[in-house]
Amino acid sequence: MNLPLLVEIPAVLMPLVARNRESFQAAVVGAEGLFAGRGLSRPPRSHNSSVGAGSAREEAPPVTTPLDWPTDRWQQWDRVTTASDFVLQQAIQNPAMLLDLIASGDLDRAFKPGELREQIAQAVAQASSEDELARTLRRQRARQQLRIIWRDLNRLADLVQTCRDLSDMADACIDQAYQWLYPRQCQQFGTPMGRRSGEQQHMVVLGMGKLGAVELNLSSDIDLIFGYPEGGETQGVKRPLDNQEFFIRLGQRLIKALDPITVDGFVFRVDMRLRPYGSSGALVLSFNALEQYYQDQGRDWERYAMIKARVVAGDQQAGAQLLDLLRPFVYRRYLDFSAIDALRTMKQLIQQEVRRKGMADNIKLGSGGIREIEFIAQAFQLIHGGRDLSLQQRPLLKVLATLEGQGYLPAAVVDELREGYEFLRYTEHAIQAIADRQTQMLPDDELDRARIAFMMGFADWSAFHERLMHWRSRTAWHFAQVIADPDEDAEASNALVIGGEWLPLWEETHDADSACRQLQEAGFSDARLALKRLEDLRASPQLRAMQRLSRERLDAFIPRLLAQAVEHADPDLILERVLPLVEAVARRSAYLVLLTENPDALRRLLTLCAASPWIAEQIARFPLLLDELLNEARLFNPPLAPELAAELRERLTRIPEDDLEQQMEALRHFKLAHNLRVAASEIAGGLPLMKVSDYLTWLAEAILEQVLALAWRQTVARHGVPKRPDRSDCDPAFVIVGYGKVGGIELGHGSDLDLVFIHDGDPSLETDGAKPIDSAQFFTRLGQRIIHLLTAQTNSGQLYDVDMRLRPSGAAGLLVSSVAAFSRYQQTEAWTWEHQALVRARVLVGCRQTGEAFEQVRGAVLAKPRDxxxxxxxxxxxxxxxxxxxxxxxxxxxxxxxxxxxxxxxxxxxxxxxxxxxxxxxxxxxxxxxxxxxxxxxxxxxxxxxxxxxxxxxxxxxxxxxxxxxxxxxxxxxxxxxxxxxxxxxxxxxxxxxxxxxxxxxxxxxxx
CATH class of the missing domain: 1.20.120.330 (Nucleotidyltransferases  domain 2)
Structure with a gap:
């Protein structure tokens, strides 16, 4: 975190220093009874309170002060009040508040988790009326705001701490107000009960935007959405209320406690316009109504907003259920490049508004502003977050770290975005610290400009502004790389839109002869067959059933496809292999947007499909593989064995242990993706044969390791852990042995796995679970579970074909053998061809001790004397x-x-x-x-x-x-x-x- 520098107060601001000190000391002197009851007296003014050596005011008559502040405390005072009229105003209006903050030590330390909430809760608990609740919340807000700005401007807290404190304050104010209001609402109107569940109902308050992301700024409003679990009516009163009406009234009271400006100020400006149907919609909706709205009518900008949604008040458990209900609306299971088009549209609307209102100097909405960095991060979240759960998080800095760690963006790009974001957010805080106003506009007057430059660690405005424009230009450049329209440059230079010359052919405005002539002149060997392929695609049932938006995306994509196809030596082959993919994804047109938005990815697709029909078929069957084409460095550089295993472990740790469907899909996608990367590297000449087999074998081992772990957890959960006399648990005493190609580290594309399962359990002992079984049964069920996980067909196919016929006695033998039984069979019953197979057998995954026992058996069998x-x-x-x-x-x-x-x-x-x-x-x-x-x-x-x-x-x-x-x-x-x-x-x-x-x-x- 790059904190702005602390610099000397510039000359232009020095007149404020003496004035502010005198104003504060006068306020202290004039505060009647300030120290009464505190056991404090008014000592004479300390020499440390002087403005500075050589000052004309040093010889002024001493003014009494309640504190003997040291020099560094006065320096902090000077720095903050020179920059912030808000802090000065609060200190003068209520000097006791500042003095209490100093005496308690709260100014000089970071709060522990929950400490800020506890302070606000204790104050709210004393309120006896709604007016007093409102007054208490406003005074608490003023106190915490003063503390936060003081720590921010004196660099006692970094950006993340400041935003966290502000967000914690908002959470506490909202939730404590709700907890105070709810029981009183129930006394008046009855307790809301669920019609279906019969349970008491609480409201859920979702914080959106910066509040949801724990990124609140110094003078943010708060965007909220209210919901409640289910319909019903209140109980305990003569005239019951419908649950919705109850919660609407409660929501109105909650807003009234927070939003209006009174003599004590305000708590937070509350914005409810993000709720379904906006200002015209009901203030509160049931979970069913919310889910129905987002499924049927949710718009792209609402998906964007919902990324940040967080339960900030009310029923946390019910809120978690609500977010689970809404997650499919936000994060699609497939790659969703349509999000970029939505973000681009949103950006254009914002730019129009900026131009209309003359907001070029707005550091949030203007070019290169905060919003553009947020758009970049959230574009990746919307596109990839349905499959990559690591992207399903709210704070922007954490998302940027994930984009770097997962290889979505280069480290250098993320570094620039992070530094630019921090600079812009610090600037935003500096602007808002002056007067506690919700604005992101750079000021016009010289005094405020000097203040901002000073707060940001610059000698003057010009030095600060130069640095600001540097970060805005870098942000705008990166934004253009992610969000800009691929046709933008072409249109700006009056050139044809990419592939535009093929649009008439695709839209059938040319007759057949003209179309064939164009295809032939472009390099197609069989122009009539190429045209027929395009006509067949156009007439296919999938295309006829397409919705308007999907058809528009297809119409934008096909000309680009043809423009790139003719750059290849055999464009006929390109159409033959790629059009089945287009037909397969026609109704999931987000994939077409992916290729339209990423010309390099389209180029790689055509190259790989031209080189291999196997790759073309794989991508047509599993379009999610198109994601792999986006990152050239990753596509052609598959990881080594340790990184491969670590990557898969990390992916699975992000999935709840009880979500087997997601785990199986993650395993299959991982295999498909890395198979493609190996094949692409082989085609590109980057991997020789031996390395290809190494990578494919490492991939199988990494998958088997996780499959064994999953199967073990599931079997143990049902039956407990099998016991052994020599140790308390099995560890597990089980190995998967690979034969054939996987055993010989010679896997190829599409190879099956020849496996044998061996355990070292004690058949006389049972498991320790609620449904105990003997260890032989346990390991048989474990083996069955492993085979199921490997071979079950899901949307992403199966992991591997598994051949178990090399086990003792073949298909007629036990699925899992003990070490002792395996040894007896190999020594006394196995055929010579089975000993030949044993030459290529090795332990792939499992217990080290059991693996060593297997190796001893293998060595003894293979080394025995033979005629x-x-x-x-x-x-x-x-x-x-x-x-x-x-x-x-x-x-x-x-x-x-x-x-x-x-x-x-x-x-x-x-x-x-x-x-x-x-x-x-x-x-x-x-x-x-x-x-x-x-x-x-x-x-x-x-x-x-x-x-x-x-x-x-x-x-x-x-x-x-x-x-x-x-x-x-x-x-x-x-x-x-x-x-x-x-x-x-x-x-x-x-x-x-x-x-x-x-x-x-x-x-x-x-x-x-």
């Missing part, structure tokens, strides 16, 4: 079965004489000389030699096992290197095929040398 002839025969037999069933039939699984001829096909995974041959050789070698070479068991991925075979001298270096390079080349080809949505089958004249060499090494190992 090599038998082993070769069994490995060869299994491989032959796979080739016969899965390989390319025309070429006898790649072993026929025609296997290498042009026109034939090669399955890079299953045919002879392909991926599975290399995997089987590695597995054979691990089973054959790991007993004597335990280092072969350290890793589960083929590349590092091959390196181990080379280091141990079990494979010639040239052969090991050849197998590694062939394996990587095959897998890279398979990845490319997957991104093109094609099977892993390529022309037979590819990889001829690699295939022959793999087959040679296969034969030299004695495999057939």
């Amino acid at each position: 090599l002839d038998t082993l070769r025969a069994e490995v060869s037999e299994m491989r032959a079965k796979m080739r016969d069933n899965l390989g390319t039939r025309q070429t006898a699984a790649g072993r026929g004489n025609n296997a290498f001829e042009a026109g034939q096909r090669f399955d890079v995974k299953q045919d002879a000389g392909g991926i599975v041959d290399i995997e089987f050789m590695v597995q054979y070698a691990a089973l054959a030699w790991s007993g004597k070479h335990p280092n072969l068991l350290r890793y589960t991925d083929n590349i590092r096992i091959l390196e181990g075979l080379e280091e141990a001298g079990l494979l010639p270096a040239t052969d090991a290197a050849l197998l590694r390079e062939a394996y990587k080349a095959y897998r890279s080809a398979a990845h490319r095929q997957a991104l093109q949505k094609q099977a892993g089958v390529i022309p037979g004249d590819q990889f001829i040398d690699e295939r022959r060499e793999v087959m040679r090494i296969w034969g030299e190992l004695g495999l057939s």
